[in-house]
Amino acid sequence: EIVLTQSPGTLSLSPGERATLSCRASQSVRFNFLAWYQQTPGQAPRLLIYGASSRATGIPDRFSGSGSGTDFTLTISRLEPEDFAVYYCQQYGSSPRTFGQGTKVESK
């Protein structure tokens, strides 16, 4: 089983700042099948990035994903008020699928 470790656990930033979230895998993610999701309270997770770096439909270009193998990054170039949320990474290249524990981006 691939263990995904997200860091930091919490990121305290102000609107307009840049957010950099990390997701590290215990072994290489097959095909770089790594997704990033955003979850706000009471809502289902929303897909932001798939295949490590492809933006999902309708996702603003301030969200970008990068990385390969075992190290992946989600970058939010300039935080908007609606971006304060919890972010999860997930690998879907091998079974069992696994999620990171999440990074909370909170307003400073």
Add this chain to the structure above:
Amino acid sequence: QVQLQESGPGLVKPSQTLSLTCTVSGGSISSGGYYWTWIRQHPGKGLEWIGYIYYSGSADYNPSLKSRVTLSVDTSKNQFSLKLTSVTAADTAVYYCAREPAPWGQGTLVTVSS
């Protein structure tokens, strides 16, 4: 576009079987190419993958739940289903169905309580 909707009882008694169905609209499960997935989220916690099923019926499960989980698919109804046996309070969670990696359903809260 494809949409998914979970349905089933919101309250299940301990030791009983939790049964949920996911209805897919805007696309056909039998068109292939996707894994149809169940994920759950315990209150205030992270996401846990339960398993997936392909339109052919082949499935894979989280090893931690494998002994209690069965997924099935009904292509004639464009639905797939989850059964989780011998539930306890630890199975209380929001259950999501999804087409991997998206879209997801809105989720349904299932509480295990007598």
